[in-house]
Amino acid sequence: MKTEPIGLLLVGCGRISAAHLSALAACEPLFRLVATVDPDLQAAKSAADPFGAQAFAAMGEALTQPDVDAVLIASPNALHFEQAILAIGAGKHVLVEKPIAETGVQALQLTEAAEAAGVVLAAGHTFRHGPAVRTLMERLPSFGKLLSVEVSQCVFWDGPQAPWWADRSPEEGLILSLFAPHALDFVQLVMGNENPSRVHVEAARHQSGWQAEDEAMMLLAYPGRKMVSVHISYNQPHVHDQKTLFFDRGVAQIEDGEVLRWNGEVLVEPAAGILSDSNKMGGRDLSHYFRAQLSEFAKAINGEQHHCPTGLDAARLIELIDRVREQALLNSSDAINPQLEENS
Ligand SMILES: NC(=O)c1ccc[n+]([C@@H]2O[C@H](COP(=O)([O-])OP(=O)(O)OC[C@H]3O[C@@H](n4cnc5c(N)ncnc54)[C@H](O)[C@@H]3O)[C@@H](O)[C@H]2O)c1
Known part of the structure; x- marks a missing residue:
């Protein structure tokens, strides 16, 4: 069981990333933000800086950073499948914002890829x-x-x-x-x-x-x-x-x-x-849902009983x-x- 903070890479630093970042801050030391990715590098930097994390414009290089254990994908829907496949292929656990993919066929493919790689694939069914x-x-x-x-x-x-x-x-x-x-x-x-x-x-x-x-x-x-x-x-x-x-x-x-x-x-x-x-x-204050979601993701990664979909x-x-x-x-x-x- 991993006792050190789980190193997290955040992909997509738009609207919903703020909810994930404040949940992340509240869930320390469960997680440590290692890096962020957004083609809008300024958005990636604004998200990364308060956590002392690195900012990248593309996912490939960010994935090779040491200490990345897990990836949280919060990019536009159409990118979820390809980005999740990339993360799983690199042996990372993934929490993908809903919907995890655009089609059922893609979603099943992700499930099979995660199972084969022995990593957690969790869905952002926040509520x-x-x-x-x-x-x-x-x-x-x-x-x-x-x-x-x-x-x-x-x-x-x-x-x-x-x-x-x-x-x-x-x-x-x-x-x-x-x-x-x-x-x-x-x-x-x-x-x-x-x-x-x-x-x-x-x-x-x-x-x-x-x-x-x-x-x-x-x-x-x-x-x-x-x-x-x-x-x-x-x-x-x-x-x-x-x-x-x-x-x-x-x-x-x-x-x-x-x-x-x-x-x-x-x-x-x-x-x-x-x-x-x-x-x-x-x-409505929704922040407790995002905190609970992240801590359930940590439990899943640590092999504990969890409520993550x-x-x-x-x-x-x-x-x-x-x-x-x-x-x-x-x-x-x-x-x-x-x-x-x-x-x-
Ligand atoms: N769980 C919830 O309650 C909830 C609420 C809102 C949105 N969402 C989901 O979150 C996801 C993001 O939604 P949003 O409203 O934050 O959208 P958004 O457009 O505000 O944010 C998406 C971010 O991804 C960035 N991006 C674009 N291409 C990228 C790439 N190739 N790699 C990395 N980042 C890239 C964009 O620049 C933008 O900053 C969507 O899938 C949406 O369905 C979930």
């Missing part, structure tokens, strides 16, 4: 790592037989939050690639190893700053007559985040990712200051997203490519 979800999963067997699940996660992004969002094609997917992994990871967590036997999807685009879908509704049928509905949106200024699970003995609910109720009784509440205004963008969990998720995207294109291409009115 598994909160107390409400953790307690729900512990208490699940006591709630009875699961009948159905409703997930609704609706937020507001006024146009692309990173330049590459604007270029995602309907085939690559926007919200189905960027946001669906969170909602569907929750669904997979509660459904265990089962995959849906049927997948129905409608998708639409309301905004003109991007080309692909920004709202979707999915209906999934699971073995044993279990049903799941998932609604995700980038168009809702009054942020709404609800997960409801219907059992034969009652109803479990997770509100705003933080409050867990069983038949109305509160089982988990967030610490003070976590929910300042849950209906506003930025009204593995490569196989992530590959099943991407395979499901493949099915969802295919259905969205089949059913809703007119709603994804409407003639949007100017400024609508």
